[in-house]
Amino acid sequence: MAGGGTEAFPDLGEHCQDPDCKLLDFLPFTCDGCKLVFCLEHRSYKSHNCPKSDHGSRTVSICETCSIAIETTGFDEKGIKSLLEKHERSGDCDPNKKKKPTCPVKRCKEILTFANNLTCKYCGVKFCLKHRFPTDHVCNKKIINTAGTSSRWNERFMEALSLRNQKGCGRGSSVSSKSSPSVRSF
Template sequence: MAGGTEAFPDLGQHCQHPDCHQLDFLPFKCDGCRKEFCLEHRSCRTHECPKSDHNSRKVVVCEVCSMSIETTGRDGEDEKAVLKRHEKSGTCDPKKKNKPTCPVRRCKEVLTFSNSSTCKSCQLKVCLKHRFPADHSCKQAQARNGQWNDKFLAALASTNGRDCAKAGRGSGSPPTTTSSIKAY
């Protein structure tokens, strides 16, 4: 079905949903079925796309070792085939059934591929709540940033409470105080 109007035949596309066919000047192309749709039918769920999971990421959990195996819809592999290939690979070990937890004290968060982060300084794998170096007491980051913090604190202490912006203006008089205005 061609898009556009009589005056501009190449402008826009008709929605390819069987019940719609609305002329849309900014149509959406489905990544799965490669058809053009209007705003209302652009999602795979609304136009019942037969190839809706070609780009989706899926995870299959091995019942033997509790390892999560990431798959994609592109290869069309069955979950059973993925699990069978995992068992034959030699990485499936029933002793590894216990999932790793966050090493931060009193944190019992189970680490998976989607809720963990590896610190760039100390290479420690922690949960997302403790991903910042200060949150998991990263020694390398503290050593690196400690030098800069010490210099900053020394410079701050050397001002002795003086306002740095007014100190270099050359005025010998002390700063004047302004009255405060209360908001009601």
């Protein structure tokens, strides 16, 4: 048998190329670094000591001031340090980007994310789910502009409805049909 498999199925599976393993694996993994075949246990770069483990990899450093990730692939420690200093000198490094929005209610430290915040329909301020109701936060109950547009829509709707009723359209029509029902019930 050349590549692997069993006597009945000689082309099925391959042996792990780790020198200590040689397991016949029916779903082998090919390392994208060294191009050798390995079993599930030895498929990672670290487990088979791949000489090309950094092949295609990227390294990133995080700015401590603004929490932005900066790619540092191919730089040594001195180069990374100078890259971070260059970033801090540029106008891109803003410490305000690091601060996350929190609930504006006193003593509430809940960080607002896309899933746990709600905008109050009266004051238009974003709150955490615990303080979403006007009674739970100090709401000044100003009606925001969206409510004004809906009231205008309601006025136009009611006007159109009254015009429709005046013209005799719809159910309230003055013309009544005297025809007998088409279906009789017994």
